[in-house]
Amino acid sequence: MTSPALHVRAVWLPDDTVRDIYIEGDHLGFEPIPGAQTVATAGYALPGLVDAHCHIGIKRGAVPVENLDEARELARIDRDAGVLALRDAGSPYPYPELEHETDLPRLVRAGRHLAPPKRYLRGVAIECTAEELPIRAAEQARLGSGWIKLVGDWIDRAEGDLGPTYDADVLKAAVDAAHAAGAKVAVHTFSEAAVAAVVRAGVDSVEHGTGLSTELIDQMARQGTALIPTMINIATFDDIAAVADPKFPVYADHMRRLKAGFPEVVRAAHDAGVPIYVGTDAGGGIDHGLAAEEMLLLRDQAGMSTADILAAASWNARRWLGLGDDEHHLGDLVLYEEDPRNDLRVVRAPSRVVLRGRLLA
Numbered sequence: 001m002t003s004p005a006l007h008v009r010a011v012w013l014p015d016d017t018v019r020d021i022y023i024e025g026d027h028l029g030f031e032p033i034p035g036a037q038t039v040a041t042a043g044y045a046l047p048g049l050v051d052a053h054c055h056i057g058i059k060r061g062a063v064p065v066e067n068l069d070e071a072r073e074l075a076r077i078d079r080d081a082g083v084l085a086l087r088d089a090g091s092p093y094p095y096p097e098l099e100h101e102t103d104l105p106r107l108v109r110a111g112r113h114l115a116p117p118k119r120y121l122r123g124v125a126i127e128c129t130a131e132e133l134p135i136r137a138a139e140q141a142r143l144g145s146g147w148i149k150l151v152g153d154w155i156d157r158a159e160g161d162l163g164p165t166y167d168a169d170v171l172k173a174a175v176d177a178a179h180a181a182g183a184k185v186a187v188h189t190f191s192e193a194a195v196a197a198v199v200r201a202g203v204d205s206v207e208h209g210t211g212l213s214t215e216l217i218d219q220m221a222r223q224g225t226a227l228i229p230t231m232i233n234i235a236t237f238d239d240i241a242a243v244a245d246p247k248f249p250v251y252a253d254h255m256r257r258l259k260a261g262f263p264e265v266v267r268a269a270h271d272a273g274v275p276i277y278v279g280t281d282a283g284g285g286i287d288h289g290l291a292a293e294e295m296l297l298l299r300d301q302a303g304m305s306t307a308d309i310l311a312a313a314s315w316n317a318r319r320w321l322g323l324g325d326d327e328h329h330l331g332d333l334v335l336y337e338e339d340p341r342n343d344l345r346v347v348r349a350p351s352r353v354v355l356r357g358r359l360l361a
Contacts, residue, residue, distance in 0.1 A: 002025070003025075003357050003358045003359075004035075004036070004037045005022060005023065005024040005033045005035065005036035005037065006022070006023040006024075006036060006037055006038075006039050006354060006357070006359060007020065007021070007022055007023075007033070007036035007037060007038045007039065008020075008021045008023070008038075008039060008040045008043075008045060008333060008335060008352070008354075009021070009038070009040065009041045009042070010040060010042065010043040010044060010045040010335055011043070011044045011045065011339070012045055012046075013044055013045065013046040013310060013314075013340075013341075014046065014047070014311075014314075014315045014326070019045075020032065021045060021333065022036055023331045023333060023354055023357050024036070024331070024357065025331060025357050026330055026331040026356050026357050027329070027330070027331055027357070028047065028329035028330065028331050028332070028333060029329065039352060039354075039359055040335055040351070040352055042337075043335045043336055043337050043351060043352070044335070044336045044337075044338070044339050044340060044341075044346075045333050045334065045335045045336075046310065046314045046315065046333070046334055047084075047314060047315055047318060047324065047329055047330070047332050047333060047334075048082065048083070048084030048085060048105075048314065048318070048332035048333065048334050048355070049081070049082045049083045049084060049085075049278070049291050049313050049314055049334060049347070050083065050084075050085045050086070050087070050277065050278065050291075050313060050314060050317035050318055050321065050323075051078055051083045051085075051086050051087070051278065051279055051280055051282065051291050052087045052089075052205075052228050052277040052278060052279040052317050052320075052321070053087060053089045053186075053207055053228045053230055053279025053280065053281050054078065054086050054087070054088060054089065054279065054280055054281065054282040054283055054288065055088060055089060055090060055091055055281070055282065055283025055284065056071045056074040056075045056078075056086065056088055056091065056095075056098075056107075056282075056283065056288070057071055057088065057090075057091025057092055057093040057095065057283070058091065058092065058124065058283035058284045059074065059283070059284075060284070060285075061284070062121045062124065062284040062285065063123075064091075064092040064093050064123055064124065065093050066093075068095055068097070068098065071091075071093065071095050071098060072098065072101070072104060074282070074283070074288050075098070075104045075105055075107070075288075076103075076104065077287075077288040077289040078105055078282070078288050078289055078291070079103075079104065079105050079353070079355065079360070080289070080353070080360075081289040081290075081291060081292065081348075081350075082291070082292075082334040082347065082350040082353055083105055083289075083291050084105050084106065084332040084334065084353070084355050085105055085106040085107075085108070085317070085318060085321060085323055085332070086105045086106070086107050086108070087108045087110070087147065087186075087279070087321060088107060088108065088109045088110060089110050089147075089149050089186055089207060089228075089279070089281075090110050090111070090112060090113040090124070090125075090149035090186075091109065091110075091111075091112065092112055092113075092123060092124045092125070094112075094143070095107075095109075096109065096145070099145060102355075102356050102358065103355070103358075103360075105355070106323055106330070106332075106356075107145070108145055108146055108147060108321050108322075108323075109144045109145045109146075109147065110140075110144050110147035110148055110149040110186055111140035111141070111143045111144035111147070111148050111149065112124075112125060112126045112140060112143075112149070113125035113126065113149050113150075113151055113188075114126055114128055114133060114136050114137060114140065114148070114149065114150050114151065114174070115127060115128075115150075115151035115154070115165055116128070116129065116130075116151075116165050116166065117129070119151070119154045119156075119165050120151050120154055120165075121284070125151060126140075130166055130167065130170045133150075133166060133170055133171075133173070133174045134170075134173040134174045134176070134177040135177070136174075137150070137174040137175070137177045137178040137181075137185075138177040138178065138180070138181045140178070140183070141177075141178045141181035141182060141183030142181060142183075144183060146182075146183055146184060146321075146322070147183055147184050147185070147186055147204075148178045148183050148184075148185055148186070149185075149186050149187070149188070149207075150171065150174060150175075150185060150186070150187045150188070150198075150203075151165050151187075151188045152164065152165060152166075152171065152187040152188055152189035152194040152195070152197070152198050153165055153188070153189050153190055153191045153193070153194035155244075155248065155251055157248070160247075160248045160249075160250045160251055161248070161250045161251045161254055162190055162191040162194075162251060162254055162255075163191070163193075163194075164191070164193050164194040164197060165194070167197075168197040168200065168201065171187075171197050171198055171201045172200075172201040172202070175198075175201045175202055175203055176202075179202075184204035184205070185203045185204050185205075186203070186204065186205045186207055186228075187203045187205070187206060187207060188207045188208060189206060189207065189208060189209060189211065190208055190210045190211060190255075190258060191210075191211045191254075191258075192211035192213065193211070194211065195209055195210075195211045195212055195216060196211075196213070196216055199216045199219055199220055199223075199225060200219070202223065202225075203225060204225065204226065205225065205226040205227070205228055205277075206220070206225060206226070206227050206228070207228050207230065207279070207281075208228070208229070208230050208233060208234065208281075209227050209228075209229065209265065209269075210234060210258035210259070210261070210262050210265065211258060212227075212265050212268075212269065214268060217265075217268055217269045217272045217274060218272055220269065220272075220274045221269075221272045221273040221274050224275065225274070225275075226274070226275040226276070226277055226320065227266070227269050227274050227275070227276050227277075228276075228277055228278075228279035229262070229266045229276065229279075229298065229302070230279050230280060230281040230294070231262075231266070231294055231297035231298060231301060231302070232280050232281065232286055232290055232293060232294050232297065233280075233281040233285075233286055234258075234259055234262050235259070235297070236285060236286075237255045237256065237258060237259035238255075238256060238259060240252075240255055241253070241255045241256050262301075263301040263302050263303075266298070266301075266302035266304075267302050267303050267304075270302065270303075270304055270308070275316070275320065276298075276304070276312050277312050277313075277316070277317045277320060278291055278294050278295055278298070278309070278312050278313040278317065279294070280293075280294045291313060291347075292344075292345070292347040292348040293348075295309050295310075295313050295344060295347060296344055296345065298312070299344055306340065306341050306344050307341060309344065310340060310341070310347075313347075314334075318330075330356070331354065331355075331356050331357035332354060332355055332356065333352070333353075333354040334350045334352070334353055334354075335350060335351050335352035335353075335354075336349075336350055336351060337351045
């Protein structure tokens with residue numbers, strides 16, 4: 001059944017103008033549509049929030065979901081918080097069919113994580129040797145929907161500290177293979193050595209990026225490499241370190257130092273012009289539906305302006321993921337009664353959510 005055309009009169013935040021907004025089918029525009037149902041006559045609207053790093057295929061305890069219904073449940077938590085597009089940054093459970101379900105956020109998938117044997121969360125990644133990595137990268141490029149996910153570092157128990165998972169030349173070969181297959185590359189990385197290797201390999205997005213240096217930040221800005229800081233995830237480093245202290249004190253100290261310096265890393269990246277997008281790393285240890293909290297951390301810890309955060313959480317992120325641009329908008333809208341630029345906490349509670357042209361309860 002076709003949904004009726006909808007009309008919203010509100011401040012359209014991408015251009016800070018009071019607009020009459022019309023949504024019909026999966027298209028949002030500003031030309032009047034006769035007979036459109038008016039659902040709001042005041043407020044502040046934007047084209048849906050984005051969680052640019054989440055995992056609807058991983059549930060609490062870093063355990064893979066067992067069926068599509070479990071993945072749907074996690075996606076709906078994000079949807080009800082106004083997050084209408086997700087970049088799933090690695091899932092051990094495949095669900096390409098969820099990309100087309102009309103009551104779920106738009107889904108951009110990165111396929112499965114790729115990591116060496118016994119160097120990542122059990123049961124989550126495809127474990128592959130250095131020789132296999134480029135082959136698996138090309139394979140996941142075909143199985144995802146535009147992205148792949150590499151694990152760039154993890155604890156090396158033999159060394160007692162974070163360590164790169166692959167040599168720099170291996171990472172470069174995997175990135176090149178994914179690009180040749182038509183996919184972009186996201187890489188998990190905490191450590192200084194690993195993030196240097198992946199930036200120089202030409203990845204498209206650095207996930208977390210706690211070990212970034214000024215030199216690498218400048219290179220990212222020149223290349224257009226994005227940073228997804230996942231501030232909520234980094235906030236857990238003290239807890240991770242406390243558990244690791246008895247057996248891996250060097251690793252624990254390293255994690256604490258990375259956390260302490262991270263707000264300045266994000267601030268420097270933003271000042272240098274590195275594209276930054278909002279991502280929570282929901283799935284596993286982080287709950288879904290927390291995009292607003294990630295936005296608040298980017299303001300309170302990293303010092304980003306509210307205007308820049310809203311762009312990073314909405315229209316800029318959607319453009320980056322290929323979900324519309326300044327001239328062509330898909331049929332998504334989130335409305336707030338108050339202006340989130342005056343109080344960013346407003347984004348915790350949308351008053352109206354329109355997804356794919358349908359007004360949600």
